[in-house]
Amino acid sequence: MDGQNGGYRPRTAGERTGSAANGDQGVRDWQKNTWFGPAPVNSNPFDEPEDAPELKAIRSENVNEHIGDFWNSPVQGPQDTGSYRQNTQAGSVVKPVRTKTKVTGKKNSHPLRVLLLIAVFVTAVILVLRFAVFSVKEIRVIGNKSIPAAEIIRVSGIHLGDSIFTLNEKKVEEHITSDYRLLFVYMDREMPGTVTLSVAEREPRCWLTYCGIMYVMDKNRMVLYESENPDERPIDLVEVKGLEVRSNTMVGQYVNLGNEQQKSIFRELFQEMKVLSCIDKIADADISNINSILLATRYGFTVALGDANNIHAKLRSMLLVQDKLVELGYSAGTINVTNPEKPMFIPE
Structure with a gap:
């Protein structure tokens, strides 16, 4: 063991690790300047080993402050995505470049909103026309002789307030003829809200x-x-x-x-x-x-x-x-x- 502190010193080229009688070879090139022994203690991790002082000489004192040409140089190769605006002048600050993104949700929602408003408006108009304007407000009966008009209206199934458009003449005929005394002739609609029922009474012959x-x-x-x-x-x-x-x-x-x-x-x-x-x-x-x-x-x-x-x-x-x-x-x-x-x- 070499050295008085119990450490190892690096072997130089030409020294052998064993005797020639044992057939040991000399130190190879990759084994040169190799440190053997425990790692140094109480040392600065940024300090270079004593055997490589040239690395320490070229190390920048501002490595932790990100100051210098290296940190201000533009990104090369595949890392240049265009997302940042680069400035190669010394001492400039790199600012991110904000790209405009298209917001399609709001633009696409406008036609749907317009269509929804139109549908609501049309529905409201239809309901007003059905229940307020074109509803049955008067029912007339012609052709009756002994049977009261009120009884014929009751049998017909037509009520005041019914939609004049939804009246089914076939069903009205079925209702009227369900009374064996009556014959159905026709039903007439007079806008906006008058219905005329023409009937005939069966006469004894x-x-x-x-x-x-x-x-x-x-x-x-x-x-x-x-x-x-x-x-x-x-x-x-x-x-x-x-x-x-x-x-x-x-x-x-x-x-x-x-x-x-x-x-x-x-x-x-x-x-x-x-x-x-x-x-x-x-x-x-x-x-x-x-x-x-x-x-x-x-x-x-x-x-x-x-x-x-x-x-x-x-x-x-x-x-x-x-x-x-x-x-x-x-x-x-x-x-x-x-x-x-x-x-x-x-x-x-």
Whole structure:
């Protein structure tokens, strides 16, 4: 061990670590000036070893203050991102460069805000028009005779304050016709808030007796009322005979017939009577034989119509002949209009 302090001194080139007899080689180049032994104590970490004084000579005294050309030199290579403004003059202070960033959220929110405001405005206008301007304020009823208008309005389902645009005419018709006494004609809207309901009341046109019950019907066989009192038979209505009634019928229902041809004859006969305004001149109609339909007038004449062909012309011919016969003083007999162009009269 070399040295009196127990340390090691550095070996110089040419010294060997062992004897030549042991085959030791000399100190290699990378082993030169190598310190062996414990690290020095109580030493300045910025001081260079005694064997490299040239490093200490060139060390800057301002290394901790970041003053000097090194710290003010521009960044080279890939570190130059353009985010900082560099100044190469000595003693200048480096200031960061602020880049403008686009704020897209606010700009994009403006169209959405405008659209939202427009939607709110349009909704408010629609609500005002629906509930304040174009709402039902008046309901008129035309065509009714015995049924009060207030009852028809109640049945229709229309209420004051309803939107005039949302009224469904089909549903209004269903509501009105649910009352068997009423027929729906049309519904009219008059802006901004008036609704007109046109209806027709079913009128009694004829009657028949089935199982001791009298059924009063309209021209479509709808039963309007019934009675078991024979003294209540309406003298101003046509009594229908010979119909093949299939079952008992209730008020508000159609008389159920078993003969389809009788249904067709009944409908056409009373339709033509209404057109010619002669229902009040006919006392009864016998449809028991569909090929030989017979009528009895209130003047005492019997009318032979034949089949159901050309009923309109036959009824018209019968009316002309009867008026002429009454004028001539006849009060009974048979008027044959099976050929309406050549009527025949057979007196009694």
